[in-house]
Amino acid sequence: MQTQTTTLLIIGGGPGGYVAAIRAAQLGIATVLVEGEQLGGACLNVGCIPSKALIHVADEFDKTRHFAGNSPLGIRVQAPSLDIETAVRWKDSVVAKLTGGVAALLKKNSVRVVKGWAKIVDGKTVEVSPADATEPLRIACEHLLLATGARSTALPTLPFSEPGGPVISSTEALSPADLPKRLVVVGAGYIGLELGFVYRKLGVAVAVVEAQPRVLPAYDEELTKPVAAALKQLGIDVHLDCSVLGLNAQNNAVRIRNAQGEETELAADRVLVAVGRQPRTAGWGLETLLLDMAGRFVKIDAECRTSMRNVWAIGDLTGEPMLAHRAMAQGEMVAAIIAGKRRHFTPAAIPAVCFTDPEIVVVGQSPQEAELAGLDCIHALFPFAANGRALTLESATGFVRVVARRDNHLIVGWQAVGRGVSELCTAFSHSIEMGACLEDVAGTIHAHPTLGEAVQEAALRALGHAVHI
Amino acid sequence: MGIHIIKMPDIGEGIAEVELAAWNVQPGDLVVEDQTLADVMTDKATVEIPSPVAGKVLALGGKAGDVLPVGAELIRIEVAGEGNLREVPAAPAAVMPPQSPAPPATTVAVAKPAVSPAPTFAPAARKAAACPLAAVARPPGEKPLASPAVRQYAWDRGIELQFVTGSGPAGRILRADVDAHVAGNRAAPAQSSRNAPQDWEEAIPVIGLRRKIAQKMQEAKRHIPHFAYVEEIDMTECEALRVKLNDKYAATRGKLTLLPLLLRAIVLALREFPQINARYDDTADVVTRYGAVHLGVATQTDGGLMVPVLRHAETHDLWSSAAEVARLAEATRTGKATREELAGSTITITSLGALGGIVSTPVINYPEVAIVGVNRMALRPMIRDGQVVARQMMNLSSSFDHRVVDGMDAAKFIQVVRGYLEFPATLFVE
Numbered sequence: 001m002q003t004q005t006t007t008l009l010i011i012g013g014g015p016g017g018y019v020a021a022i023r024a025a026q027l028g029i030a031t032v033l034v035e036g037e038q039l040g041g042a043c044l045n046v047g048c049i050p051s052k053a054l055i056h057v058a059d060e061f062d063k064t065r066h067f068a069g070n071s072p073l074g075i076r077v078q079a080p081s082l083d084i085e086t087a088v089r090w091k092d093s094v095v096a097k098l099t100g101g102v103a104a105l106l107k108k109n110s111v112r113v114v115k116g117w118a119k120i121v122d123g124k125t126v127e128v129s130p131a132d133a134t135e136p137l138r139i140a141c142e143h144l145l146l147a148t149g150a151r152s153t154a155l156p157t158l159p160f161s162e163p164g165g166p167v168i169s170s171t172e173a174l175s176p177a178d179l180p181k182r183l184v185v186v187g188a189g190y191i192g193l194e195l196g197f198v199y200r201k202l203g204v205a206v207a208v209v210e211a212q213p214r215v216l217p218a219y220d221e222e223l224t225k226p227v228a229a230a231l232k233q234l235g236i237d238v239h240l241d242c243s244v245l246g247l248n249a250q251n252n253a254v255r256i257r258n259a260q261g262e263e264t265e266l267a268a269d270r271v272l273v274a275v276g277r278q279p280r281t282a283g284w285g286l287e288t289l290l291l292d293m294a295g296r297f298v299k300i301d302a303e304c305r306t307s308m309r310n311v312w313a314i315g316d317l318t319g320e321p322m323l324a325h326r327a328m329a330q331g332e333m334v335a336a337i338i339a340g341k342r343r344h345f346t347p348a349a350i351p352a353v354c355f356t357d358p359e360i361v362v363v364g365q366s367p368q369e370a371e372l373a374g375l376d377c378i379h380a381l382f383p384f385a386a387n388g389r390a391l392t393l394e395s396a397t398g399f400v401r402v403v404a405r406r407d408n409h410l411i412v413g414w415q416a417v418g419r420g421v422s423e424l425c426t427a428f429s430h431s432i433e434m435g436a437c438l439e440d441v442a443g444t445i446h447a448h449p450t451l452g453e454a455v456q457e458a459a460l461r462a463l464g465h466a467v468h469i
Numbered sequence: 470m471g472i473h474i475i476k477m478p479d480i481g482e483g484i485a486e487v488e489l490a491a492w493n494v495q496p497g498d499l500v501v502e503d504q505t506l507a508d509v510m511t512d513k514a515t516v517e518i519p520s521p522v523a524g525k526v527l528a529l530g531g532k533a534g535d536v537l538p539v540g541a542e543l544i545r546i547e548v549a550g551e552g553n554l555r556e557v558p559a560a561p562a563a564v565m566p567p568q569s570p571a572p573p574a575t576t577v578a579v580a581k582p583a584v585s586p587a588p589t590f591a592p593a594a595r596k597a598a599a600c601p602l603a604a605v606a607r608p609p610g611e612k613p614l615a616s617p618a619v620r621q622y623a624w625d626r627g628i629e630l631q632f633v634t635g636s637g638p639a640g641r642i643l644r645a646d647v648d649a650h651v652a653g654n655r656a657a658p659a660q661s662s663r664n665a666p667q668d669w670e671e672a673i674p675v676i677g678l679r680r681k682i683a684q685k686m687q688e689a690k691r692h693i694p695h696f697a698y699v700e701e702i703d704m705t706e707c708e709a710l711r712v713k714l715n716d717k718y719a720a721t722r723g724k725l726t727l728l729p730l731l732l733r734a735i736v737l738a739l740r741e742f743p744q745i746n747a748r749y750d751d752t753a754d755v756v757t758r759y760g761a762v763h764l765g766v767a768t769q770t771d772g773g774l775m776v777p778v779l780r781h782a783e784t785h786d787l788w789s790s791a792a793e794v795a796r797l798a799e800a801t802r803t804g805k806a807t808r809e810e811l812a813g814s815t816i817t818i819t820s821l822g823a824l825g826g827i828v829s830t831p832v833i834n835y836p837e838v839a840i841v842g843v844n845r846m847a848l849r850p851m852i853r854d855g856q857v858v859a860r861q862m863m864n865l866s867s868s869f870d871h872r873v874v875d876g877m878d879a880a881k882f883i884q885v886v887r888g889y890l891e892f893p894a895t896l897f898v899e
Contacts, residue, residue, distance in 0.1 A: 341625070342627060343624055344624065346620070348612075348614075407637070408638070409638075433616065433617055434617075435615065435637070435639065435641040436636075437639050439638075
């Protein structure tokens with residue numbers, strides 16, 4: 001067997017792994033990256049990027065249907081139609097452009113990419129079985145970085161079907177060969193709802209089943225209300241407080257039971273199970289290292305060190321929030337630490353965006369979370385109904401909310417819901433990471449007319465002197 | 470109201486620069502005439518700078534540890550009536566912060582920025598004034614607040630942010646706070662139980678006397694190949710003589726310690742070894758021998774080690790040398806010794822008294838060529854005439870500059886000293 005040596009070996013070419021690889025190489029560390037599938041991981045291939053591409057397709061198609069009705073904008077179009085095959089091909093081209101870009105960046109920085117599935121031999125040795133079934137390769141390293149990510153969680157009552165079957169994960173839902181007539185989405189978290197909106201806007205009858213009493217249970221209720229209203233308005237059938245019992249005998253409906261114990265069937269020719277993601281901790285020899293775990297996840301400290309010396313872990317493998325930007329930041333930091341710099345993973349906040357329609361952004365603490373943390377906080381919201389730019393975009397629903405400490409006005413959280421608010425996330429994160437006070441944001445001139453004015457007005461309102469409300 | 474500027478006075482012969490040892494006033498303090506403003510330091514003497522005027526301190530010309538040229542602006546004091554500052558100087562004195570100079574008419578406005586030369590509080594004070602949200606100390610357990618750039622700045626300097634006090638709005642840690650922390654200005658660590666892990670560090674600037682000592686020691690050890698020689702001396706007779714002399718004369722002439730007897734022995738021995746009572750200028754390759762014995766006596770003070778000089782030790786008898794050494798030690802400890810009293814020794818003696826130990830390796834007081842260290846005297850069993858007897862024994866641990874003093878001469882010198890001390894009558898034979 002061929003044996004190679006390197007300084008840093010990274011398992012997993014997702015956002016965490018490839019960023020770590022590029023930064024490490026930039027810092028002069030000999031780096032090998034092992035990836036079994038496509039570079040870019042779930043994010044680029046079956047997650048963030050393809051879902052946003054399909055959301056764009058759905059939004060544009062929905063717009064034309066909106067015009068085909070009696071649009072107040074005065075635009076009139078003939079009955080629009082959708083070629084889903086072309087749409088998926090376009091989405092694939094976006095993904096290919098980005099994964100190709102990652103490959104080019106790795107190459108440019110002289111990272112050696114090994115295609116194949118890694119298996120851990122020990123904390124400093126990994127065996128790679130190349131995808132092309134040639135002789136396995138053994139790689140010895142000084143530092144081992146685990147970045148294997150997560151995969152969709154299956155429901156015991158509703159296991160994923162073989163390819164072509166009715167029960168699918170988000171991966172298949174993002175590359176449909178055709179559109180079903182009726183889709184049942186199990187799980188009203190952000191993945192389920194994003195795809196539910198997409199399918200509904202593309203003309204599919206969609207029903208959503210959720211075990212909790214409301215949609216997006218991870219977010220506070222005030223934020224999710226506009227989303228719940230949009231679901232209703234779009235005609236998405238929402239079943240809350242319901243558990244899923246499985247498919248019916250004909251495999252053409254999902255059997256559910258509500259809180260009162262009444263069983264019903266939801267007709268479906270496709271079922272998307274989106275009940276969360278679980279870390280990939282099995283099947284590649286991780287267990288042989290006997291690392292300390294934190295529940296399902298690999299336990300790490302503030303430098304992303306595992307319990308074994310010079311074995312590092314980042315990204316979804318290491319816990320919530322399972323977000324690409326967290327993995328990227330961790331990966332960059334680990335590379336810097338290995339290069340001898342002193343770094344800690346201590347962000348003030350990790351932003352989270354939910355690309356439903358309207359979108360939701362949360363950064364830092366909600367009023368409830370701040371209260372639970374024992375902080376005496378004030379909070380204020382500014383509605384987009386009072387924002388000029390929002391009105392010109394026909395998107396007057398939603399608001400921006402700020403949470404700040406009462407004693408020194410330090411901003412501890414931002415939340416927003418509304419069309420296009422995902423881009424406000426930059427301002428939110430920036431202010432919190434810089435340690436801004438309400439006065440800092442209130443005293444910054446925000447361009448008019450933009451949605452961002454609502455950010456300034458929220459801060460002004462928290463200080464007791466909003467202008468436009 | 471006017472501004473009175475005090476310049477760094479010339480406090481010694483040929484001194485171009487003076488180190489600011491300590492400030493006794495801060496900007497904003499009211500001072501009266503003759504109040505001590507600052508302690509400044511030359512080679513080894515500390516000199517107090519009194520205020521010639523009464524008024525309010527506006528600005529300091531430097532911080533403790535700074536070295537200022539003679540004639541540089543030392544302090545600005547706002548005085549009643551006209552000061553000695555007639556107009557805004559075209560080019561402000563080099564050491565004053567650029568924002569300080571202002572027309573006398575606007576002295577109130579000057580007062581605030583003038584705070585900035587005070588080392589600790591500069592950024593904090595300004596920020597706190599500018600922002601209505603006063604900087605607050607972080608309660609324990611609260612995460613430190615700093616922008617990503619400041620975090621990295623701190624980490625790159627090996628500093629953990631939880632130890633840094635933030636002076637920005639809402640207690641935000643600013644870059645200047647990290648700098649201040651690096652400079653050793655930080656809040657005292659929280660009180661904790663005796664057994665709690667003590668993670669704090671404290672950076673102590675080596676300034677003033679400590680810096681002088683450090684430089685001197687380093688200079689001595691770098692330049693001089695030390696030759697150490699230890700000999701034990703039977704002090705029984707000498708000690709008996711001392712007790713007798715004290716019995717007889719203590720009331721009238723003062724009490725004698727061993728030191729005057731030692732000094733006497735050294736002075737006498739040096740007559741035979743002029744090469745040991747010398748200073749070696751190794752840059753000019755000249756050894757200067759001295760007829761006079763200017764005997765340095767290493768003295769511990771609160772600030773550190775100092776060496777006052779018993780001038781013309783050869784002219785003193787036991788009691789006058791005892792009195793003079795006592796006076797010098799007192800003057801040195803209280804910081805009142807003059808520059809002349811602290812310089813010009815030709816050989817040095819060092820003794821830790823009861824803490825003298827068995828052997829020491831004294832460092833030569835550069836550019837001298839010898840130092841004699843005195844170890845602890847104790848009763849020890851010795852053999853005299855085939856009998857074990859108790860004798861008062863004491864070691865002398867001495868170091869010599871081996872470049873100019875040969876080992877043989879060094880040994881002979883100590884043996885002569887030993888001879889005098891073991892037969893103390895010879896101390897008085899002329």
